[in-house]
Amino acid sequence: MSRGHTTAGHEYPEIPAETLLTVEDLRTTFDTPRGKLTAVDGVSFELEAGRTLGVVGESGSGKTVLSRSVMRLLPKRGATSTGRVRFNGHEMVGLTQKQLRGIWGTELAMVFQDPMTSLNPTMRIGNQITESLRYHLGMSSSEATEHAVVLLSSVGIPTPERRLHDYPHQLSGGLRQRVTIAIALACGPRLLFADEPTTALDVTVQAQILDLLAAQQRERSMAMILVTHDLGVVAGRTDDIAVMYGGKIVEQAPTKTLFAEMRMPYTEALLGSIPRADQPSHTPLQAIPGRPPDLVSPPPGCRFAPRCPYAQPRCRHEEPPLREAPTKGHRFACWFPVGTPEGRQALEENRVRGVALDPARSVTT
Amino acid sequence: MALLARRLVQLVGVLLVVTFFSYLLLNLLPGNVAVAVLGPNATAAGIAHVTAELHLNQPLPQRYIEWLWQVLQGNFGESYHTHEAVSTSLAQRLPVTIELLVISQILAFAFAIPLGILAALRPGGWLDNISSITAFGFLALPPYVLGVILVLIFAVSLHWFPATGYTPFLTDPGANIHDMILPSITLAVGSLAVYLRVLRAEMIATLQEDYITMAVAKGMPTWRILTRHALRPSTIALVTVAGLNVGALIGGAFLVEYIFALPGVGVLAIESIFSKDYLVVQGIVVVVAVAYVVVNFCVDLLYLFLDPRARGVQTLG
Structure with missing residues (x-):
């Protein structure tokens, strides 16, 4: 846990660290047959150079669209994305594809979820690594090949010289994800997006890949945004965590703070849905009842209210703003926060009234 | 390479089937093949000549093999109208x-x-x-x-x-x-x-x-x-x-x-x-x-x- 807190910003708090990425009021909508779907709804956050932000949320919370929106890697048609994204001195919103190509790969890179589909099956691994080296850094064929060997061995691939000539189908899932990491790192990006980088992998390989990402991130003092649905994945590996729900950030805090004093009932529910080693075996997991909100016509008020054990009438018509908690860097959006007298009272009232957590039913007063 | 060899064997098999049916085409003509080839004005001598040349008095499998052997050497027989070799x-x-x-x-x-x-x-x-x-x-x-x-x-x-x-x-x-x-x-x-x-x-x-x-x-x-x-x-x-x-x-x-x-x-x-x-x-x-x-x-x-x-x-x- 302490590993994430050894970065410059924490050891010397009086010197403000360089802000690498500033996102302000980012909003991304998709045209669907049913109407406009708002996948990312007014998200703002900052990321300092060399630090790691975990973005956590269940499927459909907008975490993947958030990372694609920051990268500006959205479909050309049907998607609209507004707001401000300032990255490494670039105003990303409004850049042309050509201008973005100068940033993609070299300053901003991405590791995708499924290494079975993110490598081109008809190209040798070597070519998939060297093409960006040759295109972006102007390396000759032999320089690029040498560099590719170094990259492959740095991500822990044995006999890299021979692997260069392999096709992706000749590699295991874990090795393939190492290759996609090598490709993402090839041109030395300052910020790496890792979008569920271990979801498609065996449990035994997951930790290895996460450790590899953490090691590379420290070595290269590269910033990283780790997108995942699994709070357990980000627990020991990030400086900060942003929890997303229904396209919005509902809680954000330094990792330790979040686990110690979470305020948002959704964060609590996410944590409750992780199996824990200290519980007796066969303890039922606490699934979050109900489904994520419909992002075409989201419910009024707090979007989590229909599934929330704390929900009060106020939650259903008045949307809680993202407000500062007493601890520095901790923000949350809730009227009846976890661990506060208001929160305890709300929970107790619901218990007394016997309100079942059925999203179809509404709370009556 | 083993794959290529297997494909080649398959190819030979398919070619045998295809050529056999191509050969069969002539033999599916109604009536006497020699008469069909020579037309209505065929003479007895002509029919005998064609029967001998096309080995029509031999069983079909044997005829096919002999014909295939000739075809492999580039000999498709000759036209009975122009008397030009079919291969030419x-x-x-x-x-x-x-x-x-x-x-x-x-x-x-x-x-x-x-x-x-x-x-x-x-x-x-x-x-x-x-x-x-x-x-x-x-x-x-x-x-x-x-x-x-x-x-x-x-x-x-x-x-x-x-x-x-x-x-x-x-x-x-x-x-x-x-x-x-x-x-x-x-x-x-x-x-x-x-x-x-x-x-x-x-x-x-x-x-x-x-x-x-x-x-x-x-x-x-x-x-x-x-x-x-x-x-x-x-x-x-x-x-x-x-x-x-x-x-x-x-x-x-x-x-x-x-x-x-x-x-x-x-x-x-x-x-x-x-x-x-x-x-x-x-x-x-x-x-x-x-x-x-x-x-x-x-x-x-x-x-x-x-x-x-x-x-x-x-x-x-």
């Missing part, structure tokens, strides 16, 4: 048909590949719409209609190209190509429309793949993504369709040769059928069937080049 006629006519087929396929691919790629880049865009509508229009036009229309416009009205006729390539290469342009276009248009639709659909599917998004995220330029990343995985279906299209194409080539009076195998086939010159017909059927099988064998080999996964897993280390 084929040798004269085949280059014309092959040239027509090759030029038409080069034309079809030369237009279908770039148009298919560009149409897939912006599905529903103006280029996609125009090329789709045109392709469907041409698909609906059989070669015998299109050929006549092209002749009317470019030969009769504009006098840019000859309406009919053929100059051997070795006599005058320029005139040869000039003569072949209209026939090749007539034959190419149908293939072009099919190839364009297949490649467009495959490219659209490929461009949705994660590895294309990954290439975009690497900052690769669009042309490089299209040609280096997306084209090769998208051509597998195209190659399959092109292989299967060979049969229809040969039929089309026969028609086009007839329309433009090109001295190819097609015209020879039509003449031989009308004059009941069965040995010539049999020779043509064998050549066409074998060509079809061999082309599709080459398509199979092309898969191995296009898709590394088809080569079988050979893990290093």
Whole structure:
């Protein structure tokens, strides 16, 4: 846990660290047959150079669209994305594809979820690594090949010289994800997006890949945004965590703070849905009842209210703003926060009234 | 290499079946084969001669093997009308048909590949719409209609190209190509429309793949993504369709040769059928069937080049 807190910003708090990425009021909508779907709804956050932000949320919370929106890697048609994204001195919103190509790969890179589909099956691994080296850094064929060997061995691939000539189908899932990491790192990006980088992998390989990402991130003092649905994945590996729900950030805090004093009932529910080693075996997991909100016509008020054990009438018509908690860097959006007298009272009232957590039913007063 | 050997064995098997049925064609003629070959005015001596020459008094399997042995040596027998060896006629006519087929396929691919790629880049865009509508229009036009229309416009009205006729390539290469342009276009248009639709659909599917998004995220330029990343995985279906299209194409080539009076195998086939010159017909059927099988064998080999996964897993280390 302490590993994430050894970065410059924490050891010397009086010197403000360089802000690498500033996102302000980012909003991304998709045209669907049913109407406009708002996948990312007014998200703002900052990321300092060399630090790691975990973005956590269940499927459909907008975490993947958030990372694609920051990268500006959205479909050309049907998607609209507004707001401000300032990255490494670039105003990303409004850049042309050509201008973005100068940033993609070299300053901003991405590791995708499924290494079975993110490598081109008809190209040798070597070519998939060297093409960006040759295109972006102007390396000759032999320089690029040498560099590719170094990259492959740095991500822990044995006999890299021979692997260069392999096709992706000749590699295991874990090795393939190492290759996609090598490709993402090839041109030395300052910020790496890792979008569920271990979801498609065996449990035994997951930790290895996460450790590899953490090691590379420290070595290269590269910033990283780790997108995942699994709070357990980000627990020991990030400086900060942003929890997303229904396209919005509902809680954000330094990792330790979040686990110690979470305020948002959704964060609590996410944590409750992780199996824990200290519980007796066969303890039922606490699934979050109900489904994520419909992002075409989201419910009024707090979007989590229909599934929330704390929900009060106020939650259903008045949307809680993202407000500062007493601890520095901790923000949350809730009227009846976890661990506060208001929160305890709300929970107790619901218990007394016997309100079942059925999203179809509404709370009556 | 083991894979290649297995494919070769399969090829030989298929060729045996194909040649057997081609041979059977002659024997399926009603009545006495010798009478059928010689026609109604056959003399007893003629019938005896043909019976001996075609080994008609031997059992069928033995006849087939002897015939196959002769065919392997290039001997298809001789025409009972012109008394010319069938192999000689084929040798004269085949280059014309092959040239027509090759030029038409080069034309079809030369237009279908770039148009298919560009149409897939912006599905529903103006280029996609125009090329789709045109392709469907041409698909609906059989070669015998299109050929006549092209002749009317470019030969009769504009006098840019000859309406009919053929100059051997070795006599005058320029005139040869000039003569072949209209026939090749007539034959190419149908293939072009099919190839364009297949490649467009495959490219659209490929461009949705994660590895294309990954290439975009690497900052690769669009042309490089299209040609280096997306084209090769998208051509597998195209190659399959092109292989299967060979049969229809040969039929089309026969028609086009007839329309433009090109001295190819097609015209020879039509003449031989009308004059009941069965040995010539049999020779043509064998050549066409074998060509079809061999082309599709080459398509199979092309898969191995296009898709590394088809080569079988050979893990290093």
